[in-house]
Amino acid sequence: MSEPGRLAYAEYPLPVPEAGAILVEVLRANVCGSELHIWNGRHPVKKRGGLGHEMVARVLELGEGRATDNRGEPLSVGDRVVYTYFQTCQRCTQCLGGQYNLCDNAYEHFGKQPEEAPHFHAGFATHYYVHPLQHVYRVPEALSDSVAAGANCALSQVIYGIDQIDVRYGETVLVQGAGGLGLGAVAVAKARGARVIVADGVPARLDQAKAFGADHVLDMNDHASTAARVDVVQQLTGGRGADVAIEVAGVPAAFAEGLELLRRGGRYLVMGNLSPGATVPVDPGYVTRKALTVRHVDRYEARYLWQALTFLVEHVDNYPFEDLGDAEFAFDDVEEALDKSLRREVTRAVIRMNDK
Numbered sequence: 001m002s003e004p005g006r007l008a009y010a011e012y013p014l015p016v017p018e019a020g021a022i023l024v025e026v027l028r029a030n031v032c033g034s035e036l037h038i039w040n041g042r043h044p045v046k047k048r049g050g051l052g053h054e055m056v057a058r059v060l061e062l063g064e065g066r067a068t069d070n071r072g073e074p075l076s077v078g079d080r081v082v083y084t085y086f087q088t089c090q091r092c093t094q095c096l097g098g099q100y101n102l103c104d105n106a107y108e109h110f111g112k113q114p115e116e117a118p119h120f121h122a123g124f125a126t127h128y129y130v131h132p133l134q135h136v137y138r139v140p141e142a143l144s145d146s147v148a149a150g151a152n153c154a155l156s157q158v159i160y161g162i163d164q165i166d167v168r169y170g171e172t173v174l175v176q177g178a179g180g181l182g183l184g185a186v187a188v189a190k191a192r193g194a195r196v197i198v199a200d201g202v203p204a205r206l207d208q209a210k211a212f213g214a215d216h217v218l219d220m221n222d223h224a225s226t227a228a229r230v231d232v233v234q235q236l237t238g239g240r241g242a243d244v245a246i247e248v249a250g251v252p253a254a255f256a257e258g259l260e261l262l263r264r265g266g267r268y269l270v271m272g273n274l275s276p277g278a279t280v281p282v283d284p285g286y287v288t289r290k291a292l293t294v295r296h297v298d299r300y301e302a303r304y305l306w307q308a309l310t311f312l313v314e315h316v317d318n319y320p321f322e323d324l325g326d327a328e329f330a331f332d333d334v335e336e337a338l339d340k341s342l343r344r345e346v347t348r349a350v351i352r353m354n355d356k
Contacts, residue, residue: 001038001039001048001049001050001051002048003047003048004038004039004040004041004047005039005040005041007334007335010114010115012114012115012117012119012120014060014120014127015117015118015119015120015129016061017061017062017063017066017129017130018063018064018132019063019064019065019066019132020063020064020065020066020132021063021066021129021130021131021132022059022061022062022063022066022075022081022083022129022130022136023059023060023061023063023120023127023128023129023130024057024058024059024060024081024083024127024128024129024130025057025058025060025126025127025353026055026056026057026123026125026126026127026128026353027055027056027057027058027080027145027149027352027353028055028056028145028146028149028325028350028351028352028353029052029054029055029123029124029149029350029351029353030054030055030123030149030150030154030180030325030348030349030350030351031052031337031338031341031348031349031350031351032053032054032153032154032180033179033180033181033248033250033272034053034153034274035051035052035053035338035341036250036338036341036342037250037274037275038051039051039338039342040342042275042276042278043274043275044274044275044276045107045111046111048113049111049112049113049114049122050113050114050121050122050123050124050125051122051123051124051334051338052122052123052124052125052351053085053110053122053123053152053153054085054123054149054150054152054153054154054180055082055123055128055149055152055353056080056081056082056139056145056148056149056151057080057081057082057083057128058078058079058080058081059075059076059077059078059079059080059081060077060127061077062075062076062077063132066132069081069136069137069138070135070136070137070302070303070306071137071138071306073137073138075136075138079138079139080138080139080145080148081130081136081137081138081139082136082137082139082148082149082151082152082305082309083128083130083134083135083136083137083152083305084134084135084152084153084302084305085110085123085134085152085153086103086106086107086110086134086299086302087103087105087106087108087109087131087133087134088100088103088106088133088135088301088302089103089104089105089106089108089133090133091105092104092105100301100302101160101297101298101299101300101301102298102299106299109121109129109131109134123351124331124334124351124353125353126331126353134302135302135303135305135306137305137306137309139309140309140313142313142316143309143312143313143316144322146322146324146325146350147312147316147321147322147324148309148312149325149350150180150184150321150324150325150348151305151308151309151312152305152308153299153300154180154181154184155184155188155308155311155312156300156304156305156307156308157181157184157271157297157299157300157304158181158184158185158188158246158248158271159184159188159300159304159307159308159311160297160300160301160304161185161246161269161271161295161297161300162185162188162189162192162246162269164269164295164297165244165246165267165268165269165293165295166267167188167189167192167194167244168192168193168194168243169192169193169194170193170194170195171194171195171243171244172194172195172196172197172236172237172242172243172244173185173189173194173195173196173197173242173243173244173245173246174196174197174198174199174233174242174244174245174246174258174261174262175189175196175197175198175199175209175214175245175246175248176199176200176245176246176247176248176249176254176257176258176272177199177200177247177248177249177250177251177254177272178198178200178202178205178206178208178209178217178347179205179248179249179347179348180324180347180348181248181271181272182198182200182205182209182246182248182249183205183208183209183212183324183347185246185248186198186209186212186213186214187212187213187311187315187318187319187321188311189246190212190213190319191311191315191318194244195215196213196214196215196216197214197215197216197217197218197233197236197242198214198216198217198218199217199218199220199229200217200218200219200220200249201219201220201221202344202347203219203221204326204347205344205347206219208320208323208324208326208347211319211320211323212319212320213319216236218232218233226257226260229257229261230260230261233261237263240263240264241261241262241263241264241266242261242262242263242266243262243263243266243267244262244266244267244268244269245258245261245262245266245267245268245269246269246271247268247269247270247271247272247273248271248272249272249273250272250273250274250275251272251273252273252275252278252279252280253280254272254273255270255273255280255282256280256281256282258270259282259286259287259290259292259294262290262292263290264290264291265290265291265292266290266292266293267292267293267294267295268292268293268294268295269295269297270294270295270296270297271296271297274298324347324348325348325349325350326346326347326348327340327345327346327348327349327350328349328350328351328352329349329350329351329352330351330352331351331352331353333351334351337349337350337351
């Protein structure tokens with residue numbers, strides 16, 4: 001991305017991986033919500049450079065000493081792998097304090113511009129350079145490329161977030177937004193025995209939410225005000241409100257609304273909003289009187305990528321993860337994929353990088 005809304009293509013020689021690193025050939029990459037924040041110029045940091053961070057790839061070359069993945073499973077040329085788009089440096093204050101998802105150096109390589117060697121640090125590219133401190137896991141044979149591609153970051157993120165907010169059996173969970181993260185959150189919450197309500201304004205997304213197990217869907221076109229949506233949730237919960245709300249809409253107004261949709265003593269997981277300067281009025285006294293817990297989650301601990309793969313193996317027949325990527329685009333059509341995703345014409349656009 002040369003600037004928000006504009007793409008350019010560049011070619012570079014393939015690097016030789018250093019000790020512990022891996023050079024991979026990207027097979028498929030998804031358009032995640034974070035790409036859209038970057039594409040429309042609302043990302044807090046990234047204003048140009050490579051795009052794409054949710055992908056599956058094939059090992060092309062292993063650096064010296066890199067014989068296994070992060071589970072100790074042997075790696076060979078030709079193996080399919082997924083990997084974190086960030087690193088865990090293990091030396092910063094956050095890592096030393098056990099908050100690995102908040103590593104101060106997480107984006108040391110992700111933030112590099114393509115012209116800087118070793119060049120390949122983005123998913124929308126033919127190849128990717130996996131640095132030694134990025135976690136890598138071999139993809140189980142039971143998973144197709146299309147299913148495995150969504151393990152990082154959408155499913156890893158929601159599993160980690162749901163662990164932090166401690167969703168329990170029998171609770172009612174309200175999911176705000178039925179994009180890739182939202183649908184993953186539906187599946188994980190249902191697998192844990194929760195009752196799930198999903199709110200979105202795109203009918204096709206709500207249909208997908210039903211397929212992923214949502215017990216109720218709330219079409220925001222039919223209930224156009226916050227008061228109307230609060231009323232629906234109250235009716236569905238015996239007048240109490242949701243036990244847990246999960247914000248993955250990426251819309252600032254959704255945060256303020258989520259506070260009203262929760263019961264007293266409810267818990268709020270916020271993962272979708274990250275654009276700087278986008279503010280909404282919030283009454284702190286209201287949050288106190290309702291005794292709400294609000295938990296903001298940034299990224300996830302790298303080990304959760306393996307948990308995501310395990311979840312997919314166990315539940316791939318229970319939920320339509322195979323259909324989550326509802327539109328496929330060739331590498332030459334990345335801009336179209338981004339624009340259609342931004343207009344919410346598709347839920348999860350898939351870029352086929354190396355068709356074979």
